[in-house]
Amino acid sequence: MSSIVEITSQRDTRNKLKHPIHVTSEIGTLRTVLLKRPGKEVENLTPEYLQRLLFDDIPYLPIIQREHDYFAETLKNRGIEVLYLEKLVVETLSNPEIKKQFVDDILRESKANVNGAASVLKEYLLSFSTADMVDKVMSGILKKEIEPEKKSHLYEFMEDHYPFYLDPMPNLYFTRDPAASIGNGLSINRMREPARRRESLFMQYIMKHHPRFAGHDVPVWLDRDFGFSIEGGDELILSEEVVAIGVSARTSARAIEKLALNLFKRQDSIKKVVAVEIPKCRAFMHLDTVFTMVDYDKFTIHPEIQGPQGNMNVYILEKGVDDEHVNITHRTNLQEALKEVLGLNELVLIPCGGGDEIAASREQWNDGSNTLAIAPGVVVTYDRNYISNGLLRQHGIEVIEILSSELSRGRGGPRCMSMPIVRENLHK
Incomplete structure (x- = not known):
């Protein structure tokens, strides 16, 4: 017989999940996700305008659609509700x-x-x-x-x-970037590149006017009118109390600090925002292209973002003396900083490509570190990154591979292609 405490906990979880947005971790069981099926916008790419539209190559539309449909069906087969942006x-x-x-x-x-x-x-x-x-x-x-x-x-x-x-919007199938769910709210982002800036307008309209979201008073922690860029690929919800955000080629330190200030001012759950500086180049476009969470104490990582002895710049932002200031402390070791903010004694960083100079570089380019966790220890990855996938399995992770010959041409993996709307809370 279930205890009163268990019954109350289950009821609380159901009540929380009635809210149209609820994401308090990277790895909680995924219930609802937003995708965009690639369409005619991909066929309007031409060699002359690839750089302007942020592509390196031109995907073949029938195959990229077939691969995306396989991705969507993979999620549906796991009981995940798939919403389509265009619909x-x-x-x-x-x-x-x-x-x-x-x-x-x-x-x-x-x-x-x-x-x-x-x-x-x-x-x-x-x-x-x-x-x-x-x-x-x-x-x-x-x-x-x-x-x-x-x-x-x-x-x-x-x-x-x-x-x-x-202009066409060929990057739309990367639904992660224009907006990011955080708790029961979201950031609606000012995109860094002009080619993508219009994309977050769709989410602004959806939140304001779609019957599924309108009337629920969904908090927008940072809106797209803020003057500095931030993108969802840099926003990782590590736990109910901790958000990690990459300081990257696409996300600015000013936007991170403003988001932190707004979170500390307007909600009580999130206590820390961890700013992780990564090299500002196309290969390391967002934090989630070099670092993702796959289990309670396991992460994928591309070794090249770390310096000697694993050193890099990590800043922990916490609530300051008033609503206009944050306390900032500096760390130099990502692994130790993660253990600190997550309260873990041990933590495993699983290297992309097994850390091999060639394999790591090749598989990171094809988003070997860009995993979508659909439950603790269960991830969706590209099939082409077989070395990284094998290493994940060696660490006890269930790996669900999806087709990727054309999807990967856009330089984004399963996490990039998905925006979680609802996840179950993690059991403490």
Whole structure:
């Protein structure tokens, strides 16, 4: 027979999980996750504009969709509810007035008024059904789609070789970055690169207008209007009391401090924010490309982020004397800092590629350290990183491999492609 304490604990957990967002760890059993199936936006990549759109190669759409569907089915087969960004956006914009406001916002943020084209683009977008309009916004609008039958203005005769009025958003299938769930709230992020900055507008609208989230007063710990960049790939929820955030090529120290201040001011659970500085380069784009949590006391890591004797810059932020200040203490050893903030006597760092100079570099490039934990000690990884996967298994981790020949071309792994919405609390 269950004790009164156990029954009360179960009831408390169910009540907490009624909130539309609930994420208090990296490894708690995943219940609901947000994905985006790659679409036409991937086919609008061309060699000339890869760098502008933050890609190194052009994925083959039918195969990347097949691989993404396999990923989604893998999660569903484990009892995880999969929400799709594109579907949520369509449902969010069912109200015609909200739809019009969204079009105004997306055109303004896209700086789409080329030669005064904004009014024509607005009319063009609103001529579609909501579903087709959302697909068009995500995939991009080519100039040739709305060229006038007869030229009547001087600018229409001018050569302009850039093909898009509205740039495609090929990075959308990396749903981790535009927003990040933290406790019962989230950060809606200012993205570092202009090519991705519009992406978090979708989440802003979903939180404000979608019936699943609107009316629940979901706290936004940091909004996308803040002047400094932060991205979800750098935000890791280590426990109910500790958040780790990478100081990276995409996330600034100022945004981390502001998020910490807001968390300490507006909620009581999170006590520490651990800022982890990593090399600022494309290969180490976010903290989760070089470091992820896979069990209570186990993490993957790419050894190259550490200096001699494992040294690197780690800063622990805690509540200060008032709401405008944080206390900051410096550590130089990541492993020791993690043991300290998590209250662990022992902790294992599992090296990507087994620490081998060639294998580690190759598998990290293909996101060997970018694991998605769906329960304590159970992770989803790319099949191509067989050395890292084998090492995880040697450490007692259940590894679920997914197909990755085309998905990996975007330089992001299973964690990058997923935004947890609800996780169960860890048992203490």
